[in-house]
Amino acid sequence: MHPQSLSRRQLFQLSGFAGMGLLLDSCGLNEYSTAVGNAIDPLNQRVEELLLKPQALAREYPISSIDPNALIINSFTDVPQIDPTTFKLIIDGAVNQPLQLSMNDIYKLPLQTMVIQHVCVEGWAAIVQWGGARLKDLIALAQPKNTARYVYFESGDGYYNSWDLPSAIHPQTLLAYQKNGQPLPVDNGAPLRLAAPIKLGYKQSKWVTRVTLMNQLPIKRGYWEDQGYEWFGGL
Amino acid sequence: MATPKKIPPIPHQKIIIKLFHGIIIISLFLMIGSGLQIYNATPVFGDKEGWQFPDFMTLGGWLAGGRDWHFAIMWVFSFNLLIYGIYIFLTKRWQRRFVASSDLQAIKVGQNHKRKAYAWHRLIYTGIIPILILAIASGLAMYKPVQLAWLMSLFGNWKTLRIIHFMTVPISLVFTVLHMFMGLKVGGLRLWRSMFV
Structure with missing residues (x-):
């Protein structure tokens, strides 16, 4: 073969080589996804904890940049029926003062609004305004024990999730009851x-009914996390 | 007595270079496969109604699996490139083995076809490096848009960022194919073999 020339056949072989790499991906590697994720997760979680600046405020956007239709509603089951007039938020666990707060109690706390970018694991993002009480203020009312390191959230639809405490008491972490300046819709x-x-x-x-402070994470750490999503989920 | 025919020297690559090169190829394919899996959760073009990549091109099985691979191999991919960067800097390889002004001169006004092809090849494989760095930078911005807000702000908004990160895939693939093609043209299968065997 003359080294200067490239026959059509060789070109096919070359493009085949390129395509083969992609094909290899689908041949049996998928079953190792969870093992690969579990192997790297301690490192990635450590990096996420180091990157988190507990007091630094995330960028807020002007109200004009809100795109109401960009926020897609993702729920894993049906919308639960919660009567806001009788609803009580429970705050318990590793606290000195377990609480049950009505919506009127929560409305009395300082209202914080923020226009932020909501980023979904699916790859889309939406600029949205949230208004509500700082979770930090609610947790402070319950007087957390200094052994508390995690916060566990139960929802009216059976969804459950858990957070690291520094993220939960970040100044922009809210229990929101307003969206884009309006009362929070039930779907949201x-x-x-x-x-x-x-x-x-x-x-x-969504539909948070119970906030439990914990010293250790439970085995069931979150609805999606238990199926393979990363636990920390920091941005 | 007949003068012996001049035989060009057999191209030879250092083992460490073969290693860097091989790891780039393997980790890039794993990053692309898992990246396309993540892409499919919300296509960059057309959102939820957009065209999705077929299963045989994706790695991970579902979104969480794709993210497992993507955020594991990212370490291999970027640290390999970082160590390679330090290596070519310390060995001054960047002065000798990458595109230089003499190559650009050869491309513009050169008459020697062999020299021109050689210069094009150096330009192409040098061009892959900034594309891979862009892929890492845009990927990091999307991975931690709040904690790395300064990086995110370089790319404008979320949609632009996603498009840029995605476009590094076809661009790096085109450069890779050109690199393979020009490598064959310049040094034949012997050059190819020298990088892999």
């Missing part, structure tokens, strides 16, 4: 939902 998690710029969407439970 009314009466109360988690809203924070520092976590992926699946960490932001």
Whole structure:
């Protein structure tokens, strides 16, 4: 073969080589996904914890940049029926003062609003305004024990999730009851939902009914996490 | 007495270079496969109704699996490139083995076809490096858009960032094919073999 020329056959062989690499991906490697994820997760989680600046505020956007239709509603089951007039948020676990708060109690706490970018694990993002009480203020009312390191959230639809404490008491982590300046729609998690710029969407439970501080993570760490999603989910 | 025919020297690559090169290829394919899996969860073009890549091109099985691979292999991919960068800097390889002004001169005004092909090849494989760095930078910005907000802000908004990160895939693949083609043209299968065997 003359080294200067490239026959059509060789070109096919070359492009075949390129395609083969991609094909190899699908041949049996998928079953190792969870093992690969489990192997790297301690490192990635450590990096995420190091990157998190507990007091630094995430970028907020002007109200004009809100795109109401960009926020897609993702729920894993039906919308639960919660009567906001009788609803009580439970805060318990590793606290000195377990609480049950009505919506009126929560409305009395300072209202914080923020226009932030909500990022979904699926790859889309939406600029959205949330308004509500800082989770930090709610947790402070319950007087957390200094052994508490995690916060576990239960939702009215059976969804469950858990967070690291520093992210939960970040100044932009809210239990929101407003969206884009209006009362929070039921589809978006009314009466109360988690809203924070520092976590992926699946960490932001809707219809939150119970906030439990914990010293250790339970075995069931979250609905999606138990199926393979990364636990920390930081942005 | 007949003068012996001049035989060009057999191309030879250092083992460490073969290693860097091989790891780039393998980790890039794993990054692309898992990246296309993540892409399919919400296609960059057309959102939820957009065209999705077929299963045989994706790695991970589902979104979480794709992310498992992507955020594991990212370490191999980027640290390999980082160590390679340090290596070519310390050995001054960057002065000798990458595109230089003399190559650009040869491309523009050169008459020697062999020299021109050689210069094009150096330009192409040098060009792959900034594309891979762009892939890492845009990927990091998307991975931690809040904690690395300064990086995210370089790319404008989320949609632009996703498009840029995705476009590094076809661009790096085109450069790879050109690199393979020009490698054969310049040094034949012997050059090819020298990089892999």
